[in-house]
Amino acid sequence: MNIANALAIEWLILKRKKPFWLVLILSLLIGTFVALTIVLLHQHSAQGETVHPVIQALGQNASAVAGRALWVSNLYLVPLLLLLIACDSIATERSSNRLRDAAMQPITRTVLLSTKVLSQAMLTVACAALTGLPAVMIGALYFKNAGPILDLGFAYLLSALGNLAIMGLGMCLSTVWQSAGFAAISTIILLVIEQVIRAILQLTKPILGIQIPEFMVQAFPGNALNAWTGWNTEWSILAIVGLMTLTTAIFGLLHMRIQRLKL
Secondary structure (H helix, E strand, O other): OOHHHHHHHHHHHHHOOHHHHHHHHHHHHHHHHHHHHHHHHHHHHOEOOEOOHHHHOOOOOHHHHHHHHHHHHOOOHHHHHHHHHHHHHHHHHHHOOHHHHHHOOOOOHHHHHHHHHHHHHHHHHHHHHHHHHHHHHHHHHHHOOOOOHHHHHHHHHHHHHHHHHHHHHHHHHHOOOOOHHHHHHHHHHHHHHHHHHHHHHHHHHHHHOOOOOHHHHHOOHHHHHOHHHHHHOOOOHHHHHHHHHHHHHHHHHHHHHHHHOOO
16 A cells, blocks of 8 residues: 555545534634624724724735734634544544554555644645635735735744644654543643743743843744744744744654554
8 A cells, every 4th residue: 555545545534533624614714704804894994094093903905814814713723623633543543443453554654654644734734725715815805905925825834834733742642642632631731831831931030030041932832833923023033943843853753652652
């Protein structure tokens, strides 16, 4: 069995999971709803030639509209569903022995893992596209101004890569726990702990008068996962490189875990 056939099978298995369709529909609804909301707010707030400053801050071009949609998309629900799907692809298949049966096929564990990672990467890109495309189209039709569309596209790619890194972390923990829910909760706890540590470090100067070097704070995984936010401010090379490094490290660890996993 070659990797193309294995990927096709994995994609079919992925499509049978209920969260698969839920996360796709949710992504489409977010992109459409946010864009329509911004357009309606602009229409109702316009007074002659002026627009209320708060409404104006939402953006007046297609890229700004899609940027707001991306921000809403990253507010926990879509990443959480993607995480559950990733954890389920390892933990549930381990507990039901489907992963063991797949490993007994004429296919290496490396290829088996690659098909899972590629199928989930395709899903994250599909979610990003379903969020971004309707938002850009609606924004462009109303504002007649595309804005920094290339920067926005790069932000969507970084966001998808960040979601894939979180999914990879969940898959790593799924090699420890045979419950997809417990693996997902463990992943969330680790991410929350990381945020708390970053917050404490950032408060050391105003509270204790201790200056923590900025590069130490920026080196934390949470900053790498938020690399996409630089599209409308300034790109952080450290965050982008950190995201790529983090993703590579997570999937390298996952590869080691899968090779040593007793099925």
